[in-house]
Amino acid sequence: MSGLGRLTVVAFAIFATCCTHDGWNGMIDPADRPAVKTPFPEISDWRTVRIRFDRLCGIVACGLHRVEILGDGTVIFDDKLTSHVPSSKVRALVRKFQRAEFFWADSFYGPMTEDAGLQDISIAFDGREKAIHLEGSGPQEIFQLMDEIDRTAGTDAFLAARRRGRY
Numbered sequence: 223m224s225g226l227g228r229l230t231v232v233a234f235a236i237f238a239t240c241c242t243h244d245g246w247n248g249m250i251d252p253a254d255r256p257a258v259k260t261p262f263p264e265i266s267d268w269r270t271v272r273i274r275f276d277r278l279c280g281i282v283a284c285g286l287h288r289v290e291i292l293g294d295g296t297v298i299f300d301d302k303l304t305s306h307v308p309s310s311k312v313r314a315l316v317r318k319f320q321r322a323e324f325f326w327a328d329s330f331y332g333p334m335t336e337d338a339g340l341q342d343i344s345i346a347f348d349g350r351e352k353a354i355h356l357e358g359s360g361p362q363e364i365f366q367l368m369d370e371i372d373r374t375a376g377t378d379a380f381l382a383a384r385r386r387g388r389y
Contacts, residue, residue: 255323255326255327255328256326256328259323259326260325260326261323261325261326262319262320262323262324262325262326263325263347263348263350265316265347265348266347266348267293267347267348268293268294268309268312268313268347269293269294270293270346270347270348270349271291271292271293271312271316271345271346271347272290272291272292272293272344272345272346272347273290273291273292273312273315273316273319273344273345273371274288274289274290274291274342274343274344274345274346275288275289275290275341275342275343275344275368275371275372276288276340276341276342276343277339277340277341277368278339278340278341287299287300287377287380287381288300288301289371289372289375289377289380291307291312291315291371291374291375292312293309293312293347294309294312295307295308295309295311295312297375297376299375299377299380300380300384303380303383305375305376307374307375307376311374312374314374315370315371315374316345318366318367318370319345319367321363322363322364322366322367324345324352324354324364324367325352327352327354327361327363327364328354329352329353329354329355330354330355330356330357331354331355331356331357331359331360331361331364332357332358332359333357333358333359339356339357339358340355340356340357340358341355341356341360341368342354342355342356343356343364343367343368343371
């Protein structure tokens with residue numbers, strides 16, 4: 223295998239470890255949650271919903287990006303490009319935040335490695351907000367939410383447009 227081929231394999235292995243999080247053992251251990259359970263509040267005004275995800279993995283291949291999804295289905299990518307998804311997809315995404323008991327998770331999960339990927343995920347509505355900052359490690363449910371935000375927003379298409387120099 224050529225030097226470039228070996229480099230590609232190593233880069234892919236690092237990417238898979240950093241960005242897919244398959245190594246996590248599953249559910250958030252109750253011992254890793256705050257002592258007082260914070261239930262997920264009911265949403266009164268769906269127009270106030272804002273889901274935000276910032277990704278900066280430890281390597282460039284992960285695709286540094288910011289995506290926001292608003293309650294009306296507006297998607298904002300890197301504060302520059304916009305698109306729209308059906309509000310039913312936003313509601314389905316919020317249900318996943320509810321199932322993950324997002325408001326009962328810690329606000330910070332610390333690094334596992336020196337080259338830890340950095341991610342911030344938050345949901346806000348009706349004057350309430352919960353944000354979680356992750357440095358490399360964290361509960362699988364939170365990483366699944368990040369992946370679901372990217373799927374719902376169509377992040378792959380935005381990243382492809384950016385690679386082609388479309389913005």
